[in-house]
Amino acid sequence: MNADLERLIELEKVDREAARLIEEVAGLPKRVAAIEAKLAEHKAAVEKAKAQIKSNESSRRQLEADIKGFQEKIVKYKSQSSSVKTNDEYRALMHEVEFAEKQISGCEDKILELMLALESEEKALKVAEAELKTETGDVEKEKAEARVRTAEDEKLLAGLKEKRAGLRSGVNDTALAHYDRVMRQRKSAIAEAREQKCMACFVMVRPQTWQEIRGNEQIVTCNSCGRILYFDPAHEVVPEPAPAKRKTKARAEVEVEGEPESTPETTPTQ
Numbered sequence: 001m002n003a004d005l006e007r008l009i010e011l012e013k014v015d016r017e018a019a020r021l022i023e024e025v026a027g028l029p030k031r032v033a034a035i036e037a038k039l040a041e042h043k044a045a046v047e048k049a050k051a052q053i054k055s056n057e058s059s060r061r062q063l064e065a066d067i068k069g070f071q072e073k074i075v076k077y078k079s080q081s082s083s084v085k086t087n088d089e090y091r092a093l094m095h096e097v098e099f100a101e102k103q104i105s106g107c108e109d110k111i112l113e114l115m116l117a118l119e120s121e122e123k124a125l126k127v128a129e130a131e132l133k134t135e136t137g138d139v140e141k142e143k144a145e146a147r148v149r150t151a152e153d154e155k156l157l158a159g160l161k162e163k164r165a166g167l168r169s170g171v172n173d174t175a176l177a178h179y180d181r182v183m184r185q186r187k188s189a190i191a192e193a194r195e196q197k198c199m200a201c202f203v204m205v206r207p208q209t210w211q212e213i214r215g216n217e218q219i220v221t222c223n224s225c226g227r228i229l230y231f232d233p234a235h236e237v238v239p240e241p242a243p244a245k246r247k248t249k250a251r252a253e254v255e256v257e258g259e260p261e262s263t264p265e266t267t268p269t270q
């Protein structure tokens with residue numbers, strides 16, 4: 001194989017791997033940011049659960065204060081009842097007492113509801129706290145992994161950079177300039193040619209060009225996409241002789257040379 005072609009094929013592998021590593025390194029902080037955002041969500045969930053418990057407690061305190069207020073009123077009404085002059089006044093006071101008692105009973109119901117709610121609110125807080133703890137551990141682990149991976153990738157990149165410089169210095173300038181141009185435009189600059197087609201853009205190459213590519217002895221570019229083409233003999237397609245028609249060996253060979261399939265054939269053997 002042409003030495004430049006061989007180096008360019010290798011160079012493309014190096015360039016692609018380097019691009020992959022650069023992308024990976026760039027993606028790692030984004031990944032860490034995403035887990036940190038998730039962590040913040042868990043923190044918010046814990047805060048919300050705590051706030052709910054706090055509000056439950058203050059509501060209960062308020063209701064207890066209300067009950068105390070109504071109880072004081074009842075005491076007051078009852079003491080007033082001993083000094084009233086008329087039955088109407090007395091009935092009015094008893095009505096007030098009854099109303100206050102109803103209020104107390106309503107407050108007690110609400111306190112009971114709040115206490116039941118508190119149980120599930122405390123459970124929710126425990127769950128949120130446990131999740132936060134797990135998530136915090138995961139974040140630290142992920143961050144450490146990202147740091148290790150970044151360091152590894154950067155080391156690999158340094159090695160590739162060196163290899164790249166070595167390969168580039170061995171390729172002639174025109175071929176290298178072409179390679180760089182196509183690489184910039186298409187993110188890949190080399191393509192295999194198979195069955196007379198560029199395997200990157202699938203456009204057919206001319207028979208003359210195909211023969212040049214098959215030789216692998218010169219830099220041949222795809223007329224359509226500009227990629228540098230090479231031939232891999234392992235992918236050569238050997239046309240199979242048509243098994244339906246019985247032919248002599250001689251005739252079969254002639255057909256492979258390009259005789260059309262539709263040729264009328266009546267006498268298979270001479």
Ligand SMILES: [Zn+2]
Pocket residue numbers: 191198199200201202203222223224225226227
């Ligand atoms: Zn092409």
